[in-house]
Amino acid sequence: MPRLILIFLISLSLSGVAQAQSVKRLLKTADKYYEHGFYYEAAINYKKAADITPDDLSITYKIGLAYLKSRYKHRAMPFLEEVYENTQDSTSTLVFHLGLAYQYNHQFEKALEYFHYYRKNAENTYTVDRHIRQCNIGIEYVNNPKNVEIRNLKKLNSDNQDYAPLITSDGKSLIFTSRREGSTGGKKAYDDNYYEDIYIVRRNKGDWLIPEKISTNINTHYHECGAAISPDGKTLFIYVDEGDGDIYFSTYQNKEWSVPLPVSQYVNSPYRELSVSVNQAGDELYFSSNRPGGFGGFDLYVSRKDRRGEWGPPENLGPKINTEADEDAPFIHPSGKSLFFSSKGHMGMGGYDIFQSRKYQGKWSTPINMGYPINTAQDDIYFVTSADNALGYYATAREDGMGGNDLYVINMKPKKAAPKPVAAAPVKNTTYFIGKVTDAGSGNPVAAELILSDNRKNIIIDRQYSDPSTGEFKISIPEGENFGLIVEAEGYLFYSTNFGADQLKGRKEIKRAIQLDKAVVGSVTILKNIFFDTGKASIKQESISELDRVHELLKANPNLKIQINGHTDNVGEADYNQKLSEQRAKAVASYLLQYGTTEAQVVAKGFGETRPLVSNDDEFGGREINRRTEIEILSVHEKIEEKKKGLLPTLTF
Structure with missing residues (x-):
């Protein structure tokens, strides 16, 4: 060769x-x-x-x-x-x-x-x-997009990750966290990105200036992330990546930020505390943590200042806010009446979605998804808003981004463009559901939350409250095919009803008195939004919203045991109806077990055609009513000693 x-x-x-x-x-x-x-x-x-x-x-x-x-x-x-x-x-x-x-x-x-x-x-x-x-x-x-305008804050973003925006109450300063080149120490972490630093940028004549590192007392050679700014702009809360991650605070005095100190032994734990928000009065601190005793993943908590000005033992915000997955980045609005946060557990488009809950009678309502284009199938997180609700700021990764997560501003109240001439669209009918919520035993008015869901789309579309002094309520139901309404109040078994297209067509009002039964052993409620195909035990997709509510009930009350009761009408052989009722009850129980309910909390039983509520002589006034799924409370086990110590919550239905 x-x-x-x-x-x-x-x-x-x-x-x-x-x-x-x-x-x-x-x-x-x-x-x-x-x-x-x-x-x-x-x-x-x-x-x-x-x-x-x-x-x-x-x-x-x-x-x-x-x-x-x-x-x-x-x-x-x-x-x-x-x-x-x-x-x-x-x-x-x-x-x-x-x-x-x-x-x-x-x-x-x-x-x-x-x-x-x-x-x-x-x-x-x-x-x-x-x-x-x-x-x-x-x-x-x-x-059905929301009427908002979203813009990338390109002047503030880098070709690396920028996130966690914090807006001061006057709207003139924005604090954010970045892993851009030029970080303090100039070194990279294990993931080959620069360590986190906190930056501040000020607004001049409506335009943002150049971002600057906030202070050498705050930024170190390791990770620091801005978590919250106090209403007066003089206290900055910081996530410090020490141990499993804790919250520190720094105060602004004599034109300089102090060396950060840990917040409180109650707020910080051997586990991770990620994000913080402080209310306008400065006496409530909302934060996320994955400490034991929550509902799963990261939960949201609130700590209140005691008479000595110290942050006290935290309180979990409960099952309406927290899920088995992660809740993070709480933001309490300056009004104190709205809580914004990101969640992977509440149903959204995918990843983290941003939700809003409102406070009524001292309790947080069922969260509502803020919709598209604020939320996407990506992770959307760290939402904060100006005091007048005109502008929102948050972080997300989008194709128009400059690198990693970017900071975006949301114009929540854009000017409406002049409408283009189009053919007149048919006017959609709206039906008002009006009535009064009372205690079934005493007849006294009950302050209850009414949650309206579109069963076909499996989304919550509205939530209202009954008047605590009269029990009266009014909620609008749009034109559609299948809506479910849940009425719930603490200490009561929830009430369920359904509105179909035939009920709503051409009607301006539907009036109904709703009586809630106390949540005691033997209480029974009919699940009006559980649907099966004729003669089958497979649960239809339109049932999911109601099934999720039953799951939330059991999640909020781990010491509660219920029985799923299945019933049929008298059409067909009795043996067949008995078997079908058992299969349907077991299908509901299996769904709950698959989604995390424990076997100790739920059993299933079928009664076939043996327990009709009304005569089976006709379909809509009889057989349709008798074909039903119920939940019945079998037992409530609570340890009195632990309840007195505050370790167990009172029953929440």
Whole structure:
């Protein structure tokens, strides 16, 4: 063999070995990033490896998976599509992952195709059912956007991560956290990004100036994140990444911020405390923590100042606010009547969505999703608003971003453009549901929350309250096909009713007196929004909102045990009806168990046609009423000693 050819072949061999070693190093680095939760950084290194070996679909798949878990979830789609189009593995979790990618790109209809296909062979449908609901909600929200304008604060953002905006009460200063180049110490953390620093920027004549590091007393060589600013702008609360993460505070005196000190032994714990908000009076501190005793993940708590000015023992905000998943970034509005926060547990479009709860009679209401385009299928978090509600600020990762999470401003009250001439749209009918809520035993008025849901879309569309002195209420029901209404008050078993298209058509008002039964052993309520196909025990999608309410009831009262009662009419053989009622009751119980209810809390029993409420002689005034699902309270076990110590809440229904 000629010498030149031999040298050429040897060089090719060495090049191949070098490439293989390079790919191996890149994959090792990427796997390490992925293992430690730095998914974007993992995706970048997987992509470098894929550039060398573009035909390796296993690496392409890893790129997609890393993006799905990163702050750039929508970027996973082309990589997962490539794998799907070039493999026979169409029945595996690849189908589910591709559904996620379409969801995060707001291609909800296409995502639903893949989720439904995956669901056919899934052993546990909890996760895929949740994403199906998110896609249905996404379709509804995108088709009915809120009238807001959202703009990237490009002058403040960098090519790295910028987040956690804090606006002063006068609206003239914005404090935020950034991992941009030039951080204090100039060093990078394990994920190859700079350590967090806190910046402040001031507004002059309506325009933001150049951001500056807030203070050398606050920023160190490690992580500091702005958590809240007091109403007077003189106390800054900071998340400090020491131990598992605690909250510190710094005060502004003599034109300088003091060295941060820990907030309180009650607020800080051996676990993580992430975000903080302080009310206008400065005597309530809302924060998120993953300490034990909550409902799961990070929960929201409130700590109040005692007579000595110290923050006292925290109180969990309860099951209306907190879920089994994460709640974070609380913001208490200056009015004290609205609480904004981000949640992965309350139903939204995907990831963190921003929700609003209102305070009434000292209690927080059922949270309402703030809708699209404020919320997206990405993580939307750290929402704060100006005192006049004109502007909101938050952080999210979008395609028009400059890098990582960016800061955005929301014009909550944009000027309405002149309407274009269009053909007159048909006037939609609105029906008002009017009545009074009273105690079934005494007849006294009850202050209750009324929660209206669109069962077809599985979203909460309104919530109102009955007058505490009279029990009177009025809630509007839009034109539609299937609405469910829950009426609930503390200490009572909730009341459920349903409004169909036939009931609402052409009616201006529906009047009804609602009597709530005390939540005691033996209390029974009919679940008017649980639906089954004729002759079947499979639960229809329109039942989900009501089932979730039953789950919340059990979650809020872990010492409560209920029985699901199934009933039928008298059409058909008695044995068949008995079996069908048992199957339907078990289907409801199984749903609750699948979604986290403990087996000690729920049992199922079918009664067939043996317990009719009315005569079965006709359909709508008889058989329809007798076909029903109920919950019955079997027992309430509470330890009196613990309740006196405040370790167990009173029953909340």
